Amino acid sequence: MEFFTEYAGFLLKLLTVAIIFGLFIAGVASGKSKPKEGGISIRNMNDQxxxxKDILHSELLDKKELKKLAKEKKKRAKEKSAKSEEVVERRKVFVLNFDGDIKASAVDAMRxxxxxxLSVATEKDEVVVRLESGGGMVHSYGLASSQLLRIKEANVRLTVCVDKVAASGGxxxxxxxDKIIAAPFAVLGSIGVVAQVPNIHRLLDKNLVDVELHTAGKYKRTLTMLGENTDEGREKFRQDLExxxxxxxxxxxxxxxxxDIESIATGDVWYGTKALDNKLIDELSTSDGYLVNRxxxxxxxxxxxKEPKKMAERLGLSVLSAVETKFTKWFSSASQHRGY
Structure with missing residues (x-):
């Protein structure tokens, strides 16, 4: 009986939360509130x-060694401070991550x-892009490539690191x-174009289903999914691919x-070591190895x-989190009463 009483109490609380949430959303919608603009976040990787290193030193070194290390760090900091006027400003390296899907959706954030x-970088600085992509839509990856060209046009050095794959559009x-670095077993290349269109015309024809397709322009639609394709349409489609x-x-x-573009533009791919032989890349290394040296x-x-979540999304996640917490507490309590 106690179990059902607790369960009814939980449902009542859940219903109350849902009603309050619905009223709040309605108020937000009526107020036509606008989502906040997205923001750039920057993290100093040297500090991290x-x-x-300090964490590992604290575990691996004894007190005497730690004390000696602390003195050396203090001495270096003091020397650096004393020569601050003579020291040339250090180069800045900006690291971006691009994880590409078929639509190259990450280009929205990358731009x-x-x-x-580019609003702060100088010609002595560098941009490192950790790139992972197996390719996708031509126009999407064309835009992504054009975004990277902006860096070179600003005379800022651009380095691309590939740990797993940069093929086709990637x-x-x-x-x-300016420099491509890839891990030994990263996959690179696939300089080719592919397209496929399923066609169910014969199935429709067998079931006496007619499909009418009207176009204004001879090549407005070369191949279709539903209609009967022609040799002329196929040839135009292949020519577009070429x-x-x-x-x-x-x-x-x-x-x-x-x-040697003619020898590598076959649609084939190569692992990092072979890609280096074919001059598709300039150096073998992981992105981590390269950045540690920087x-x-x-x-x-x-x-x-990071694109901000809309108000409704943020509230929805908060309510779900609250409900999940409440349910977890209730289930734990109920389980204890029932001997679980």
Whole structure:
């Protein structure tokens, strides 16, 4: 009986929360409140790196060694402060992360990040893009590549690091860089174009289903999913793919003239070691290895842009979290009473 009493109390509380939430959302909607603008966040990676070193030192070194290390750090800081007027300003390295899907959706955040960086970067600074993408839509990755070109046009050095894959549209982005670094087993290349269109015309025809397609323009629709495709339409479709492939090859050649474009633009892919032989990349290393070396002579910053959640989304997550917490407490209490 006690269990059902607690359960009824839980449902009543849940209903109350739902009603309050609904009324609040209605008030927000009626007020036509606007979502806040997105924001750029920046994190000093040198500080994070040093903190990790300090944690390990505190566990691995004895008191005497720690005291000696602390004195050395204090001495270096004092020397740096004394020579501050003579020291040339350290280079800044801005790190971006691009995790690409078929639509290259990450370009929306990357364009904001690049705009912010270029407002403060100088010619001695560097932008490092940790890139992961197997490619996708031509126009989407064309835009992503154009965004990276903005960095070079501003005379800021651009380095692309590939730990896993930069193929097809991903390599279209990577080839823009002044320097491409890839892990030994990262996959690169796939300089080709592919497209497929399912067609169920015969199935529809068998079931006496007619499909009418009307176009204004001879090649407005070359291949269709429902109608009967023609040899002329297929040939035009293939020609469009070839034209796109030519544009792809020309773009790679213009950005990376050291490659033999005809030998690598076959749609094939290579692991990092072979990609180096084919001059698709300049160096074998992980992004972590490359950035660790930058900590010694540069100030390294991770830059990211986060699109804010809409008011309804934020409230929805908060309510769900509250309900989940309440349910967990109730279930724990009920379980104890029932001997679970």
């Amino acid at each position: 790196y040093e903190k990790r 904001e990040e690049i705009t912010a960086i 390599y279209m982005m990577a080839c823009v860089a 034209d796109t492939h030519v544009l792809f090859k020309e773009f790679v050649s213009s950005q990376r003239d050291v490659v 900590y010694n002579d540069s100030d390294v910053f991770s830059v990211s842009y």
